[in-house]
Amino acid sequence: MSAMLRIQSPQSxxxxxxxxxxxxxxxxxxxxxxxxxxxxxSLMRWARExxxxxxxxxxxxxxxxxPGEDLENYPSDIERDSLLAEKCGVNAxxxxxxxxxxxxxxxxxxxxxxxxxxxxGRSRPEHFKGVATVVCKLFNLVQPTFAAxxxxxxxxxxxxxxxxxxxxxxxxxxxxxxxxxxxxxxxxSRNVYLTPGERADAPHIQKGLCLLEGMxxxxxxxxxxxRLAVQEYYAVHIPSGNLDYLELVDxxxxxxxxxxxxxxxxxxxxxxxxxxxxxxxxITIEK
Ligand code: PAF
Numbered sequence: 001m002s003a004m005l006r007i008q009s010p011q012s013x014x015x016x017x018x019x020x021x022x023x024x025x026x027x028x029x030x031x032x033x034x035x036x037x038x039x040x041x042s043l044m045r046w047a048r049e050x051x052x053x054x055x056x057x058x059x060x061x062x063x064x065x066x067p068g069e070d071l072e073n074y075p076s077d078i079e080r081d082s083l084l085a086e087k088c089g090v091n092a093x094x095x096x097x098x099x100x101x102x103x104x105x106x107x108x109x110x111x112x113x114x115x116x117x118x119x120x121g122r123s124r125p126e127h128f129k130g131v132a133t134v135v136c137k138l139f140n141l142v143q144p145t146f147a148a149x150x151x152x153x154x155x156x157x158x159x160x161x162x163x164x165x166x167x168x169x170x171x172x173x174x175x176x177x178x179x180x181x182x183x184x185x186x187x188x189s190r191n192v193y194l195t196p197g198e199r200a201d202a203p204h205i206q207k208g209l210c211l212l213e214g215m216x217x218x219x220x221x222x223x224x225x226x227r228l229a230v231q232e233y234y235a236v237h238i239p240s241g242n243l244d245y246l247e248l249v250d251x252x253x254x255x256x257x258x259x260x261x262x263x264x265x266x267x268x269x270x271x272x273x274x275x276x277x278x279x280x281x282x283i284t285i286e287k
Pocket of ligand 1: 033
């Protein structure tokens with residue numbers, strides 16, 4: 001196999017993507033913000049088996065960060081990521097610079113308002129506008145046949161699916177399961193912000209969602225009751241945590257539901273020290 005290409009220029013990336021697609025090759029894309037963990041690597045391994053040419057991108061996209069968020073401190077180790085990319089069989093690692101992705105005066109945005117009023121869209125009002133716009137740009141630059149995203153960012157995945165469908169983008173969007181640490185904490189580049197004490201409490205985020213699932217399976221349908229039980233669980237087990245939201249929503253529309261139906265998503269965002277951690281659980285039950 002030929003050596004992995006490292007590409008910084010958006011124009012060079014687009015020329016390569018167009019050339020590959022012109023040759024009839026299947027191009028897979030794993031878009032990331034870097035500082036990879038096993039979740040990212042599992043996306044790359046999965047994509048590697050399904051494409052001829054695999055592109056991974058690393059771009060800490062400034063437009064999806066709000067004021068006071070961790071844009072300037074976002075963890076980064078591009079040389080380590082680059083070695084991991086080679087091991088995963090990435091053909092091209094695309095690492096554009098901020099000023100080449102957003103030229104002065106940039107003023108074109110993609111928004112998906114229906115899906116972004118709730119959950120992370122409520123607490124991070126500009127976030128999904130930045131995500132949808134950069135993913136649209138990455139699709140135009142890389143020309144992928146498909147792109148793979150983790151289901152930890154469920155709302156992001158829903159937004160990207162809707163954008164791709166409604167703007168007729170010729171890209172298949174693939175969602176892949178959350179990858180967890182052995183104790184259940186969802187992997188995230190932001191876990192590095194946790195102190196040892198916070199890290200010890202963090203697995204309770206998922207445990208709270210499992211408690212909620214257990215209650216649904218035992219017959220509880222009232223979402224207010226379900227939410228209260230998990231809020232109380234978090235207050236006891238993650239005392240230094242600050243709950244941003246705990247919601248039960250329709251997995252497709254991201255609308256809040258009052259009674260658990262046969263298919264719902266329980267989603268949580270919790271601030272723990274310097275980290276804002278998200279997790280979710282899809283719960284399907286026989287009718
Ligand atoms: O999930 C992420 O890492 C980012 O939101 C993405 C999709 C790479 C866009 O910047």
